[in-house]
Amino acid sequence: MEEKYRILVINPGSTSTKIAVFDDEKAIFEETLRHSTEELSKYDKVYDQYKFRKDIILEILNKNNIELESLNAIVGRGGLLNPIEGGTYKVNEKMLKDLKIGVQGEHASNLGGIIANEIAKMIDKPAYIVDPVVVDEMEDIARISGMPEIERRSIVHALNQKAVARRHSKSKNKNYEDINLIVAHLGGGISVGAHRKGKIIDVNNALDGEGPFSPERSGGLPVGDLVKLCYSGKYSEDEMKKKIKGNGGLVSYLNTNDAREVGEMIKEGNKEAELVYNAMAYQIAKEIGSCAAVLKGEVDGIILTGGIAYDKEFTKWIEEMVKFISNVYIYPGEDELMALAEGGLRVLRGEEKAKEY
Numbered sequence: 036m037e038e039k040y041r042i043l044v045i046n047p048g049s050t051s052t053k054i055a056v057f058d059d060e061k062a063i064f065e066e067t068l069r070h071s072t073e074e075l076s077k078y079d080k081v082y083d084q085y086k087f088r089k090d091i092i093l094e095i096l097n098k099n100n101i102e103l104e105s106l107n108a109i110v111g112r113g114g115l116l117n118p119i120e121g122g123t124y125k126v127n128e129k130m131l132k133d134l135k136i137g138v139q140g141e142h143a144s145n146l147g148g149i150i151a152n153e154i155a156k157m158i159d160k161p162a163y164i165v166d167p168v169v170v171d172e173m174e175d176i177a178r179i180s181g182m183p184e185i186e187r188r189s190i191v192h193a194l195n196q197k198a199v200a201r202r203h204s205k206s207k208n209k210n211y212e213d214i215n216l217i218v219a220h221l222g223g224g225i226s227v228g229a230h231r232k233g234k235i236i237d238v239n240n241a242l243d244g245e246g247p248f249s250p251e252r253s254g255g256l257p258v259g260d261l262v263k264l265c266y267s268g269k270y271s272e273d274e275m276k277k278k279i280k281g282n283g284g285l286v287s288y289l290n291t292n293d294a295r296e297v298g299e300m301i302k303e304g305n306k307e308a309e310l311v312y313n314a315m316a317y318q319i320a321k322e323i324g325s326c327a328a329v330l331k332g333e334v335d336g337i338i339l340t341g342g343i344a345y346d347k348e349f350t351k352w353i354e355e356m357v358k359f360i361s362n363v364y365i366y367p368g369e370d371e372l373m374a375l376a377e378g379g380l381r382v383l384r385g386e387e388k389a390k391e392y
């Protein structure tokens with residue numbers, strides 16, 4: 036009989052930690068632990084939160100009668116490590132060091148590998164991360180920015196993009212590694228990736244001012260005007276960074292990062308809201324068009340996923356602009372916990388070898 040595996044998965048976000056325990060592909064419980072600004076403001080750095088978050092996870096496992104010893108592995112969401120190719124990675128010392136210092140910056144997901152490792156150590160079981168946001172499968176040609184001092188980087192919702200792309204391929208009885216897809220993750224940040232035969236060969240950097248604007252990020256900007264604003268004396272460096280990430284996009288025009296609220300504004304006749312929301316769809320469609328060029332027009336499907344993909348009117352605007360390229364498929368929301376479990380299971384079952392960071 037086939038062996039069964041029990042996996043704890045941990046997905047730390049900026050204001051929450053989502054956890055679940057899976058018996059093979061079946062979630063036996065799932066919980067979102069919310070952290071108030073007050074709780075988190077005690078900590079200077081993201082890394083300093085790890086013990087606080089780990090202790091709550093252990094408490095919840097205990098409350099749900101999950102014996103730590105019953106777990107076969109712990110899988111955390113991977114963070115801003117050095118660029119790596121997609122897959123499941125064993126947490127090792129070098130990774131822990133880079134997650135701790137935030138080698139490419141601070142991000143709540145840096146805690147995923149750290150907490151997974153801490154819990155795994157208690158029971159002498161392996162800890163893994165899967166498809167972190169730094170998955171980098173870009174081709175050399177895509178790295179050239181046009182200014183030698185600046186190289187383009189891949190920062191992408193790889194976990195959800197790859198999980199949805201695999202799920203879609205399976206539904207079409209194809210291997211992800213045999214087809215070409217364009218995947219647009221429409222969340223708080225937006226990344227649009229060109230997937231060629233299982234690799235994301237180009238994508239906009241979703242954290243740092245590339246691609247479409249998003250609910251709270253500016254996306255790409257006219258650079259001359261941006262330089263002028265930086266030197267206008269009106270804003271500090273931190274304030275400028277905040278205008279690009281955090282207070283950019285929908286927030287800067289409409290004072291909300293909630294696409295549902297924008298939908299309500301439009302229903303109430305707010306013309307500015309309509310124009311701005313429409314512009315976000317327009318920029319996403321343009322980015323999909325760029326990916327189609329990267330894939331030389333050989334596109335087996337366009338996938339829209341993430342929270343905003345629930346908005347049928349919004350996805351219709353995009354579809355109208357890009358359906359000439361390929362069929363559009365909608366996978367609303369994200370299933371990152373399941374994606375983490377699937378990544379762990381592929382290794383435990385010997386279908387994939389864990390990679391070394």
Ligand SMILES: Nc1ncnc2c1ncn2[C@@H]1O[C@H](COP(=O)(O)OP(=O)(O)OP(=O)(O)O)[C@@H](O)[C@H]1O
Pocket residue numbers: 192221222223224225250292293294295296341342343344345346368369
């Ligand atoms: N039913 C819905 N209809 C329209 N928009 C929605 C719906 N549900 C969520 N959203 C929007 O989706 C956005 C958040 O998406 P999501 O939850 O994927 O992002 P996140 O996990 O916070 O960030 P990220 O995906 O960048 O990691 C918000 O703007 C939210 O308003």
Ligand SMILES: CCCC(=O)O
Pocket residue numbers: 168190191192193223224225226241242
């Ligand atoms: C791709 C970066 C993840 C995020 O939106 O924070």
